[in-house]
Amino acid sequence: LTPKLAAGLNLPPAPSKDKPHLGNPSMRTIPVLRSLALCALFLSALACSHSSMATAVSVREAQLRSNDVQLPLTKEDQDHLLKFLIAGGNRDSLEDGDAVDLNASQKYAPLLTLLSDAQNLDPDDLQSPSFKAWFPDMPIRQVIDARSSRPPVIDPPFAVSDGTYWWVFSREGGAKFSKLVVFQAFHKPAEGLPR
């Protein structure tokens, strides 16, 4: 425990080796305090290094997720997804067509076109330059979907995010993606945790 660190911990200075210990009981507790502080530091460092859980993606409630659509997308499913995205990912707005993000059409229409082609539905395609414009990061395979009877240990879905939505692709036993669900990404805390 360096003097600087001890000062930071608001501990009393270490007794000089040149001077004999005083018989004061409070002075005898100092080595104990130092040892405790050292243990606390070690344990907290250990805790920090192991505190982060692996990231998982949770499928949202019905109001906040799209239909489960089959891949490749049909024209009807493209329309559904586009309306859902324009509505800000809120299914309640689909009834009357209110818009939250009209920019969604320009942003996502090319992606939906890509997903309408069976040639683009291999998991490796998600890492291709075509998809990188929307999905810059690696897919996450830890997906929680309480609609399922069991966790998807075998052939888990591929979840990728464009920063606003999660796009969860499933293969359903095949080699290529056959199913997609889209829902709002809850990324807001990362922008500013409660103060």
Next chain:
Amino acid sequence: MSLHEALLKELQPVADVKLLASLRDERLMFSQANDLRIFIPDLHLLSTTARQRYRYGTNQVELLAQVLGALQRLKQNAARSGGTISTYQLGDCLDLWREDPRENSQLDVPSQITDSHRDVMSKLYSDDLRTRFLLGNHDADLYRWANYGAWQRNYFLNQGEQKYRGVVLHGDIFDWEEQFPEQFNRWVVFYMSPFKNPDSYKIPEWIDLVSKENASRDFSQKIGGNASIGQTQPAAPSAPQQFNVATSHKFLNAAYTACQSVNKEHQLKMRFAVIGHTHQAKIAVHDGGKDDFFALIDTGAWIEDSILPTQAVFPNAQLTALSENEVRIYQLGPRGSVV
């Protein structure tokens, strides 16, 4: 029967309904008869514990629950005949700002409030009503909680081929014109332009401005203060073409200018904005003739009071309805009350 009439038919058994203002003008360009939009203004709900700290709070909570029940029935009935009823809460539904000091916002403050208002909140949230919520300056922090992910800063109203004729927003942005003039121009685009992706803005920066806006005010005695309104009249199936329509409102010019700017930039034809925030129910119109028309529909509140020209005071409890190019603001009271 029009949906305006159907609404009245559902409201009158549970509330004393007075017409506070009305406007019928085809230039609103929101004409469909089978489509009614209902706007519920600021509620400012507090937990039972926090409510005790203030001399004022949400008005007529029991009546509010009954009115929401009436709206549920209206929506169910309308659906059977092919009608669409959409309900919006204009922001400041939960008053986080008065509920808890900011430094304690890590606590689950929204749940403290909703636990105290299970009847109202369960009706607002019901599958029957499917209310769409806006974030106001008193509940902007809800953006931090996952369960409030659907609460937005604006909605652009569509009606068939008549795309984006109006915008619904809380309205506090228009206060910023005076308070934060430098930021106002940038942020008004965030609220008013349907082509600006909300995620392209820095949310914490927005929250900081909202915090500054709130911090500059003392909410211990009032928020908007008493509203001065014109004389009300009993609600009837048919409303006057213009009733208590004003040509001035402190936000009219800012809202009109912002809408004009967005219309010009994006080739839109937005003709109206629906807001809450001020607690002063009013319809104000800019009418430069022909298509130079804009209506600011200020939906009032369910907190604080209004004063009639006779100096009679009554608690704000207002509901706004829009259909067939006609907008009406109603003042509600418990059955048998005199407004």
